[in-house]
Amino acid sequence: MSSEVVKQLQEAVQFSPENVPLRLHLAQVLMQDYDYVQAEEQYRKVLELSPDHTAAQLGLARTFYHQQKYSAAIVVLEQLEHHEPDHFDALLLHCRILVKENSLRAARDIYQHLLQLNPGFRDEALDAQFRLPQQQPSATFEEEDDELSEDPDKVFTLEKPDMNFSDVGGMEREKQEIDLKIIKPLQFPDLYKAYGKKAGGGILLYGPPGCGKTYLAKATAGQIQAEFINVGIHDVLDMWIGNSEKNLHALFELARQRKPCVLFFDEVDALGANRTSMRNSGASHLINQFLAEMDGIAANNENVLIIGATNAPWSLDPAFRRPGRFDRIIFVAPPDTDGRESILQLQLRNKPVSDVDYKALAKATAGYSGADLKAIVDLAIEDKLLEALQKGAPQPISQKELVKAIKSHKPTTREWFNTARNYALYSNEAGLYDDVLKYLDIKK
Ligand SMILES: Nc1ncnc2c1ncn2[C@@H]1O[C@H](COP(=O)(O)OP(=O)(O)OP(=O)(O)O)[C@@H](O)[C@H]1O
Numbered sequence: 420m421s422s423e424v425v426k427q428l429q430e431a432v433q434f435s436p437e438n439v440p441l442r443l444h445l446a447q448v449l450m451q452d453y454d455y456v457q458a459e460e461q462y463r464k465v466l467e468l469s470p471d472h473t474a475a476q477l478g479l480a481r482t483f484y485h486q487q488k489y490s491a492a493i494v495v496l497e498q499l500e501h502h503e504p505d506h507f508d509a510l511l512l513h514c515r516i517l518v519k520e521n522s523l524r525a526a527r528d529i530y531q532h533l534l535q536l537n538p539g540f541r542d543e544a545l546d547a548q549f550r551l552p553q554q555q556p557s558a559t560f561e562e563e564d565d566e567l568s569e570d571p572d573k574v575f576t577l578e579k580p581d582m583n584f585s586d587v588g589g590m591e592r593e594k595q596e597i598d599l600k601i602i603k604p605l606q607f608p609d610l611y612k613a614y615g616k617k618a619g620g621g622i623l624l625y626g627p628p629g630c631g632k633t634y635l636a637k638a639t640a641g642q643i644q645a646e647f648i649n650v651g652i653h654d655v656l657d658m659w660i661g662n663s664e665k666n667l668h669a670l671f672e673l674a675r676q677r678k679p680c681v682l683f684f685d686e687v688d689a690l691g692a693n694r695t696s697m698r699n700s701g702a703s704h705l706i707n708q709f710l711a712e713m714d715g716i717a718a719n720n721e722n723v724l725i726i727g728a729t730n731a732p733w734s735l736d737p738a739f740r741r742p743g744r745f746d747r748i749i750f751v752a753p754p755d756t757d758g759r760e761s762i763l764q765l766q767l768r769n770k771p772v773s774d775v776d777y778k779a780l781a782k783a784t785a786g787y788s789g790a791d792l793k794a795i796v797d798l799a800i801e802d803k804l805l806e807a808l809q810k811g812a813p814q815p816i817s818q819k820e821l822v823k824a825i826k827s828h829k830p831t832t833r834e835w836f837n838t839a840r841n842y843a844l845y846s847n848e849a850g851l852y853d854d855v856l857k858y859l860d861i862k863k
């Protein structure tokens with residue numbers, strides 16, 4: 420199957436030899452095919468076109484690695500690290516190569532660096548090589564070494580997203596609100612102060628599943644070139660189980676050290692809802708501490724943005740919405756027609772397509788979320804690949820497959836609105852759900 424894809428991509432590359440994303444895609448497919456020699460060639464061509472292209476540098480180093488050309492790989496990685504010293508995957512590859520070359524001291528230094536970037540990072544082979552049994556990793560929070568070793572299993576992913584608002588289709592209202600409520604205050608704190616408004620603090624994104632809350636939060640970090648720390652609420656609750664509230668403090672400290680930084684709490688309602696039910700269990704302690712940390716950030720930190728996301732804002736303890744906490748609330752609605760059109764375009768960019776009528780598809784997908792649209796594109800691609808296999812000849816994705824996929828995939832946002840409607844109608848304190856009412860076209 421993949422050889423057909425390769426052939427098709429090679430033809431496309433011949434057709435537009437300077438198309439960097441296309442070449443990269445071809446190189447990646449070749450990698451998946453274990454064809455490192457050809458992949459190497461493609462990555463080299465990309466680097467001729469765009470010498471500092473990080474993904475191509477990393478790809479090239481990988482092809483060298485698989486061909487056991489270790490010193491060549493290191494040369495490329497060093498170039499990459501020169502302009503991106505904290506590139507996690509590059510450092511990881513670098514570390515593995517040094518181990519292969521038996522340069523253990525240098526490898527160990529990089530391993531430490533990796534743990535600094537991501538304290539939860541685990542790698543069986545490297546851990547076995549470098550971690551002493553009694554010494555848990557803790558490089559990140561220097562002064563907090565001891566406390567952290569109590570809870571070695573928690574995982575935060577720390578990254579500098581390589582996406583921004585231009586990768587988010589539609590959502591103009593949401594982007595504008597984020598810009599006004601969170602980005603501008605960060606950029607012009609004095610101006611906001613002059614009007615008695617504080618910069619920093621938290622915003623809460625809520626809405627039906629799959630409509631881009633997580634995606635938008637990440638793009639926000641990318642938009643201001645900030646670090647993005649994605650914290651699942653279960654990580655926070657695990658801290659409670661690990662009996663280590665200091666870790667929560669360490670997390671906020673990490674955010675302060677990494678500013679500008681977006682600290683993202685997904686499924687934040689799980690925490691809020693647990694406050695009462697866990698009151699007697701000791702977890703409420705942790706939750707109070709969470710709120711106190713947020714207050715602390717609001718009081719004296721203007722470069723840490725806190726974003727929470729939830730499908731169930733009504734389950735969130737109102738204490739979370741007090742001033743300085745998640746006090747700015749944004750409804751992330753399913754994409755409108757224009758939004759769907761641009762999401763489909765984004766999802767199909769760099770893929771072989773012909774005769775696609777995006778406007779018609781957008782019209783036919785009312786109520787579909789971004790995730791639904793992504794699923795439709797995936798279905799259409801599978802369909803096309805199957806056809807290519809049977810016919811032995813590749814063809815671009817066309818309207819036909821996409822329309823068929825739309826028919827077989829139903830929108831997933833309606834159920835959420837059934838619940839949300841009730842809250843919006845009957846417990847809409849302080850106009851919290853006005854945007855939902857507006858979306859549903861219900862007059863107050
Ligand atoms: N506006 C958009 N532009 C481009 N892609 C989008 C957009 N919205 C959603 N997507 C796609 O849908 C996927 C799912 O979105 P995301 O995970 O952000 O939804 P969510 O609102 O966080 O859902 P959940 O409530 O289930 O966590 C994204 O990874 C992305 O591929």
Ligand SMILES: [Mg+2]
Pocket residue numbers: 632633634685728
């Ligand atoms: Mg999400």
